Each structure stands twice: as structure tokens, then as C-alpha cells.
Amino acid sequence: MKTIVVSNRKGGSAKTTTAVNIASGLAQYGSVLLLDLDTQGHASIGVGCEPSEELGVHSIFDGATLSETFIPTVHENLTLSPALIHFDVYEYADLRGILKNRFKREKIADFFDYCIIDTPPTFDALLKNSLEVADSVLIPFVPHHLGVVAVGQMLRALYQSAKSQGRELVNVSILPVMYNPHINEHKESVEKVKVSFGREKLLSPIGVDIKLAQQFESGSPIILADRRSKGMKDYKRCVLELQERL
Ligand SMILES: Nc1ncnc2c1ncn2[C@@H]1O[C@H](COP(=O)(O)OP(=O)(O)OP(=O)(O)O)[C@@H](O)[C@H]1O
Ligand SMILES: [Mg+2]
Known part of the structure; x- marks a missing residue:
């Protein structure tokens, strides 16, 4: 199993x-587990x-097994562990290693080809738990000045995290999103990322x-719902590029 955070x-x-x-795109090639850690x-x-009020991925921090949180989705190859909506990470003193422990004890890698983890916009114990099981980290960014700054900050945090775990930095991919080739700032920001962080990390942009915004109302990922849309084509290409890197 390959895990992408x-x-x-x-x-x-x-x-x-x-x-x-990418979870629904990869589900066309193998079985996928999507963890909604936000x-x-x-x-x-x-x-x-729906995010759950009773049992979700965050329940593992209160003793639940990961497998008991699984629910099926619209895609037959895609299993979800939903978010537990009222979970408050700051009520817990030490949450290190819990997700890693569940992966190991429940042999999650025997049941899925890919695991995709959506994370909150914070550097907290939830993200640290994810990084402990990551084979690869995917950083989407909006190509503006602050977007580029955020990528740099994220990369530094990943180096720190790898160092504290005593492991090599995982494979990192950087994905420009909401990209418009007619806007100079977008082109310049992507160029800056290339020069500053390495051309090899950069994936082709998502326009x-x-x-892509409307799909959340229908609850059907665009990659399944709208086979002609630009967003679908961009994410399909993204899935192929990611597979090459894995
Ligand atoms: N390529 C795109 N084109 C148009 N709208 C997009 C595109 N990508 C994302 N969006 C929209 O931008 C908004 C932010 O996207 P999203 O919720 O995926 O970001 P996020 O990083 O997960 O946010 P958060 O930090 O709150 O978790 C959403 O309304 C989403 O529908
Ligand atoms: Mg989000």
C-alpha cells in the first residue's frame, strides 16, 4: 500500500x-482508503x-480500531473513514504514533493499494500522525506569493518532522492549483517553486x-461525474504523474 498525505x-x-x-482517480487502478483527518x-x-458525530477516523485516538470506522462510498473501490466532527485535538496531550500503530496492528496495507489522507490546515498532532505513515506528501498550492511562501514553510516542517522521526524525507510532490496560464503572477510563482524547491517535485497544474467546487454539492468526485470537464482531465493527469512517482 502506498500512502499519500x-x-x-x-x-x-x-x-x-x-x-x-486523486482518491477516486486511483480507485480506477486499485482499492483505495480515504482518511478524512480534517x-x-x-x-x-x-x-x-457525511462527517460522523459518533464514529470516525478520529475515534482511533479514543481507542477505536481504524477498521470499525470504514464506510463504503459511491465508488466500489473507495472506502472512507469519515471525520469525527466534534473531535478536539487539543484535548489530548500526546497523540504520536497512534495511526501508525493502527496501520500495523490491523494490517491495513493488506487490504488497500492506496491510502489518501486529507489533513487540516494546521501543523498539529493529526498531521504528525499522518506523516508517520506517509510514503509521499502532496502539497497543493495556489500560485501567489503567499502560496509559494507556504510551500517553503511546509517543506521546512516536513524536514523537521523527518528529522525528529529519524527517517529520510518522504517523496514530496508540489501541485499548482486554480492555475491560470494567462495570469503572469501564476506563471512566475510556479517558476519560483521550480527554482527554489526543485523542478522534479513539481506536478502539472490544475486549472x-x-x-471542482460544485462537485461537493453532488457528493460525486468530478473524476467520476463529469468525464469531459477540464478539472477531470487535469486530475486524471495528476493521478498518472503521481503513480509514476510512487
Ligand atoms: N481548481 C479549482 N477550481 C475552482 N475552484 C476550486 C478548485 N480547487 C478548489 N476549488 C475550491 O476552492 C475552495 C477551497 O478548496 P478546498 O476546500 O479543497 O481547500 P482546502 O485546502 O481543503 O481548504 P481547508 O484549508 O479549509 O481544508 C473550495 O470552495 C473548492 O471547491
Ligand atoms: Mg480541506
Whole structure:
């Protein structure tokens, strides 16, 4: 199983849109587990479910097994562990290693080909738990000055996290989102990311497509729902590029 953590501390940088679409895109190639670690529960909504008030992925921090939180989704190859909406990470003193422990004890890797984790826009224990199981981190960013700054901050946080775990930095991919090639600032920001952080990390951009926002109302990821849309084509290409890197 390959685990991809979708992360950026900057809010509104299309983490959830990316997590939902790559999860359903990868479900065309193998079985996928989507963990909605952001208590906003938007990834759960994106695959046609609801965040839970009783049992969700965050319940593992209160002793639940991960497997008992699984629910099926619109896609036969896509299983969701929904967000637990009232979970408050700050009520817990030490949450390190819990997700890693569940993966190991429940042999999650034997049941899925891919695990995609949507994370909150914070660098907290939820993100740290995700990084402990990550094979790869995908950083979506909006190509503006602060978007580029946020990518740099995220990369530094990843180096720190790898160091504290005594492991190598995981494979990192950077994905420009809501990209418009006619806006100079977008082109310049992508160029800056290339130069500052390495051309090899950069994936082809995802353009602006209102259907990517509308998909959350229908609860059907665009990659399944609208086979002709630009957003679908962009995320399909993204899935292929990610597979090459994995
Ligand atoms: N390529 C796109 N074109 C148009 N709208 C988009 C695109 N990608 C994302 N959006 C919209 O932008 C908004 C932010 O996206 P999203 O919720 O995925 O970001 P996020 O990083 O998960 O946010 P948060 O930090 O709150 O978790 C949403 O309304 C989403 O529908
Ligand atoms: Mg989100």
C-alpha cells in the first residue's frame, strides 16, 4: 500500500479537492482508503457521505480500531473513514504514533493499494500522525506569493518532522492549483517553486474549474461525474504523474 498525505498549512489551497479527486482517480487502478483527518469533514462530503458525530477516523485516538470506522462510498473501490466532527485535538496531550500503530496492528496495507489522507490546515498532532505513515506528501498550492511562501514553510516542517522521526524525507510532490496560464503572477510563482524547491517535485497544474467546487454539492468526485470537464482531465493527469512517482 502506498500512502499519500495531502497537506498544506495554508487554508483553502485545494487539499480536500485534491484528496477526493486523486482518491477516486486511483480507485480506477486499485482499492483505495480515504482518511478524512480534517474535522471539517469536507472530504467525507466530497465522496457523498457525511462527517460522523459518533464514529470516525478520529475515534482511533479514543481507542477505536481504524477498521470499525470504514464506510463504503459511491465508488466500489473507495472506502472512507469519515471525520469525527466534534473531535478536539487539543484535548489530548500526546497523540504520536497512534495511526501508525493502527496501520500495523490491523494490517491495513493488506487490504488497500492506496491510502489518501486529507489533513487540516494546521501543523498539529493529526498531521504528525499522518506523516508517520506517509510514503509521499502532496502539497497543493495556489500560485501567489503567499502560496509559494507556504510551500517553503511546509517543506521546512516536513524536514523537521523527518528529522525528529529519524527517517529520510518522504517523496514530496508540489501541485499548482486554480492555475491560470494567462495570469503572469501564476506563471512566475510556479517558476519560483521550480527554482527554489526543485523542478522534479513539481506536478502539472490544475486549472480553475467551477465544477471542482460544485462537485461537493453532488457528493460525486468530478473524476467520476463529469468525464469531459477540464478539472477531470487535469486530475486524471495528476493521478498518472503521481503513480509514476510512487
Ligand atoms: N481548481 C479549482 N477550481 C475552482 N475552484 C476550486 C478548485 N480547487 C478548489 N476549488 C475550491 O476552492 C475552495 C477551497 O478548496 P478546498 O476546500 O479543497 O481547500 P482546502 O485546502 O481543503 O481548504 P481547508 O484549508 O479549509 O481544508 C473550495 O470552495 C473548492 O471547491
Ligand atoms: Mg480541506
